[in-house]
Amino acid sequence: MNAVAGVAPTLVNPKVDPVADRRKLGTDPRTMWSNAIDRTVTDPGLIVACAEFLMEFEEYGHAAEVLKGNLRKGLATEAWAHEALGVALRAAGASPVEVERASVSGVDLDPGSAAAYLRAARAEADLKNHGRAVAFCRRAAACSPEDPTPYANALAYAERASDVRTDAVVWAANGLLARDWNTSDGIDYHEQARARLPKLEARLRDAGQGTEALTRAVAEQGRxxxxxxxxxxxxxxxxxxxxxxxxxxxxxxxxxxxxxxxxxxxxxxxxxxxxxxxxxxxxxxxxxxxxxxxxxxxxxxxxxxxxxxxxxxxxxxxxxxxxxxxxxxxxxxxxDGGSRTALAVLSEELGAVREVRSEAPGAGSGQSGLGAGFGTAGSALGAPVTSSGGVEAPLVSAPAETREAGISAGAADIRATYKLNPDRKSFRVDVTPVFTGTRGDIALPTVPLLPGGEK
The missing domain is CATH 2.60.40 (Immunoglobulin-like)
Known part of the structure; x- marks a missing residue:
């Protein structure tokens, strides 16, 4: 009988010869693992366990084929699977093109995620493609403009790049210095930028590029x-x-x-x-x-x-x-005379992107290994640490705030706050339109379903 924890035992089919089946799979990793996964595997946790086992024994080529087979069958298609495949391919000595394709493909799964672009930037930096890494940081900043990580990482990549571009350095410097950051994560981003900018300015000057815009950005950083x-x-x-x-x-x-x-x-x-x-x-x-x-x-x-x-x-x-x-x-x-005319965007990924702050000294790391929450090892790594009393939620929940764009161009933005109620079972949501900064008439949308809405 086959016995698995938590599953009713089943009889072994006497007509199936496991040794013969193993021979049919062949010895070529490119076909062996794909055929085995297609025929027998339905649990993504097995993929994680197998790939982690092979990586521990330095069978990087086999681990890469396991992950490829997993993606072909669609068992686990989250960003971690693509990132793990890139790690395995790099360890196996695959071509840089193949490693790059696997590492950055996770962006396609969530093109609006700053964390996905930051992971892609880190993968490009590992391949010494620092110019592309900076480009991915710019995409991450477009998704999460009020987070310092894209700007800080872009400065770090620009410092390592062989062809430093003035516009990239000015963009990253402006992004860091023109905003204030709460340093509760232990990183002084302003001090970090001020330490890197003189070196970058000297490299730009040696390369014959103008530094006037960068000098102006540093001079205006205290406004x-x-x-x-x-x-x-x-x-x-x-x-x-x-x-x-x-x-x-x-x-x-x-x-x-x-x-x-x-x-x-x-x-x-x-x-x-x-x-x-x-x-x-x-x-x-x-x-x-x-x-x-x-x-x-x-x-x-x-x-x-x-x-x-x-x-x-x-x-x-x-x-x-x-x-x-x-x-x-x-x-x-x-x-009187404030320069803000629209609500600031507070990214929901501020906590999530901490795991990719590898370029910021003192930053914490996220989940490690290939488990990523699947399987026994992955679940242990991803489980929250609780006290002996078993309390998983904080006793006091701070309200969260977000900004939603208006219903049409020129319309007021919406400020929404939501907070967990003391009963720990329901939320309180407050929604307030903010007209501050709007100028002129507000254009209302045409809603034919409402009486008078067609005009």
Whole structure:
């Protein structure tokens, strides 16, 4: 009998000779594994286990054929399968063209995924095609413009490229320096860019390319529409909360908003630094409400001070100092002439792309191995780590925020927030149209199904 855990045992067919079947498969890996998979395999977990076993014993050619057979039969067609095939082909010494084709084919499965383009960029960089790697980073940034990874990786690839292009370096530098990033992942992207740009500028100059645009980008990197810095004295920890004109709230639990605001603070690296900073490189015109919450301790005098800088780095720069009561009513800060006219796009892949931040020092890695969540080994690697109490969800769920485009060109954008309710079974969704920044009449769509909608 055949016995498999969790499956009812079945009788062995006496008319089937497994030894004879094995001989029929032949010895050529290109046909042997394809025929075996076509005839017997229906569980993608077996593909993972077999490929992982062969890789451990350095049978890279056989592992590549197993993965090819899997893709031909359509058992596991996710991005990890294409990436694993590229790894196996590279280890087997396949041609660079074949390795490249396998590694970047995962992009076709999800052309709107920034993570897919970043994986393709890494594959191109491994093949020394740094120019193509930068191009894939640009595609990733188009999918996720408010994430630093595409710009940071593009600078790293440009630094290694043999033919550095000025436009690529300027694009990556502008992408990193013109925005503020919450450094809770332990990476100071501004410092990383400033360390790489002098070397790139020297290489561009030696290659006879103009560096004026790059110099201008570095000179303008400190321009911000609005910067609010919270300062206090005493043995205490305070949290800065900024309510934006569009209704978004930037706080310690929601550090990036669709209004373009970013909160930097509550970092272990701060040490004795008693400050938190809210910055918006491009901010909406309107009234901002700034309040201060007490995390622990009590500051001297029971109050804190905020330093408000409008249009930092320009000839319109102005600075105000205001006292804010801790835990009391917030103070209003007005901004006239803000440069933002549309909601910022908050990518849903901010957590997912961390696994491909291989070019950023100090970045964490994602799942390893060929398991990718399939099979026993893959499930163990991909399973969430829980406490002894078995609590898998956080006790406090921070609200998530997103931006949806208007129903037609020129129409108002939609700001949507959703939050897990205390019952842990339902969500609360709030939808608000944002008309800030719209100019002129709003063009409404033609809806023939509604009375009067045909006009």
């Amino acid at each position: 911000r529409d609005l910067v609010i810095e919270l300062q206090w004295q005493g043995n205490a920890d305070l949290d800065l909360v900024v309510s934006e004109p569009t209704g978004s709230v930037c706080s310690a639990t929601h550090t990036r908003t669709t209004g373009g605001g970013v909160l930097k603070g509550d970092l272990l690296a701060q040490g004795a630094d008693r400050s938190e900073v809210y910055a918006a490189a491009r901010a909406f015109t309107g009234a901002y409400t700034v309040s201060v919450k007490q995390a622990f301790g009590r500051p001297l005098g029971g109050s804190a001070r905020i330093k408000v800088t409008r249009f930092q780095g320009t000839d319109r720069q102005s600075v105000d100092l205001l006292e804010v009561p801790v835990g009391g009513k917030g103070v209003e800060v007005k901004l």
